Amino acid sequence: xxxxxxxxxxxxxxxxxxxxxxxxxxxxxxxxxxxxxxxxxxxxxxxxxxxxxxxxxxxxxxxxxxxxxxxxxxxxxxxxxxxxxxxxxxxxxxxxxxxxxxxxxxxxxxxxxxxxxxxxxxxxxxxxxxxxxxxxxxxxxxxxxxxxxxxxxxxxxxxxxxxxxxxxxxxxxxxxxxxxxxxxxxxxxxxxxxxxxxxxxxxxxxxxxxxxxxxxxxxxxxxxxxxxxxxxxxxxxxxxxxxxxxxxxxxxxxxxxxxx
Numbered sequence: 001x002x003x004x005x006x007x008x009x010x011x012x013x014x015x016x017x018x019x020x021x022x023x024x025x026x027x028x029x030x031x032x033x034x035x036x037x038x039x040x041x042x043x044x045x046x047x048x049x050x051x052x053x054x055x056x057x058x059x060x061x062x063x064x065x066x067x068x069x070x071x072x073x074x075x076x077x078x079x080x081x082x083x084x085x086x087x088x089x090x091x092x093x094x095x096x097x098x099x100x101x102x103x104x105x106x107x108x109x110x111x112x113x114x115x116x117x118x119x120x121x122x123x124x125x126x127x128x129x130x131x132x133x134x135x136x137x138x139x140x141x142x143x144x145x146x147x148x149x150x151x152x153x154x155x156x157x158x159x160x161x162x163x164x165x166x167x168x169x170x171x172x173x174x175x176x177x178x179x180x181x182x183x184x185x186x187x188x189x190x191x192x193x194x195x196x197x198x199x200x201x202x203x204x205x206x207x208x209x210x211x212x213x214x215x216x217x218x219x220x221x222x223x224x225x226x227x228x229x230x231x232x233x234x235x236x237x238x239x240x241x242x243x244x245x246x247x248x249x250x251x252x253x254x255x256x257x258x259x260x
Contacts, residue, residue: 001042005032007056008039014196015048016189019116022057027065028112030083033090036116040093049204050196051097053120054104054189060129061113069246072237084233087112088144088226095119095148096215098208100199104192105129106185110167115145118152118178121211124192125170126185131178132167139245139255141236143229147222153177 001008007018017039019026043051055061075083094101094116101120108130109117117123117131125131133149135142142149142162150158157176161168173179183191199207236242240260248255 001038003035003039005029005035006039008042010043010046010048013047013049013200014193015043015046015051017043017051017053019053019055019061022055022059024065025059025062025108026055026057026113027062027068028087028116029065029068030086032065033086036090037093040097044098048099049207050100050102050199052102052104052189052192052196053116054192055107057107059107059113060103060105060109061116062108063111063113063134066250070250073243073246075237077234077238080234080237081230084144084230087233088230091115091119091144091148092222092226098211100196100207100211102192102195104188105131105170105179106188111135111142112145115148118173119145119148122180122195123173123178124181124183124188124195125173125179126188127170127182128185129170129173129179130167131170131173132165133162134165134167136163137165137245138249139236139239139241139243139257141232143232143236144226147225147229151218151222 006020009016019032021027021032072080102122102124103117103120105117105123105125106129110130110132111134114131114133133142133145146158146162149162153176170179170182174182240258244257245255
């Protein structure tokens with residue numbers, strides 16, 4: 001199957017999904033979300049037992065596409081709700097994917113890109129990689145990723161990263177539990193494939209059932225929190241601070257917050 005914003009290659013029992021918008025730093029567009037959801041469906045139905053997610057070029061994923069950001073203020077409340085729901089579907093799909101997922105992060109993984117990089121089972125990163133949820137710095141809200149980040153890293157870490165909007169390096173991300181392993185750049189994909197090989201040595205039935213067990217106990221609460229986050233993500237877009245933050249970001253100037 002061919003995709004507009006990514007490549008999906010299967011060699012043996014390992015699928016590699018490569019975000020392929022290097023000129024846009026692999027920024028997330030509506031098309032990319034659709035492509036990723038379709039690629040995950042393809043991998044789940046196919047013969048691959050493990051999938052690796054990586055990015056082409058100098059960034060893993062720089063967050064939302066600028067053209068997409070520009071369009072947000074012109075959307076209706078219903079369109080914003082649908083957009084929020086679509087993004088939530090992607091993050092939940094990554095977090096709950098039945099087959100093992102490995103991300104190989106070379107470069108920046110920011111905002112939604114940080115979600116794609118870290119909501120997987122194993123996150124491998126080069127020493128120079130950068131991570132961060134920077135939404136509050138442009139008047140947005142990291143509502144959708146917060147649901148998953150609290151579960152992965154704990155509430156104190158989530159408060160730190162989400163409220164400060166700061167960027168962290170691979171070493172700190174490793175210390176906080178967001179990165180599984182730091183790997184030299186020239187060995188990154190090799191190490192990802194080696195890890196995939198380790199997973200392939202185990203029973204696919206056992207891995208499937210183990211993942212299902214890990215996810216099952218909190219699924220009802222997770223769905224309720226996702227629904228709340230979807231609405232918060234959509235509603236923030238109607239605030240003055242969101243419009244000002246977005247305008248200042250696009251115009252490369254300091255924002256003038258009003259608290260409205």
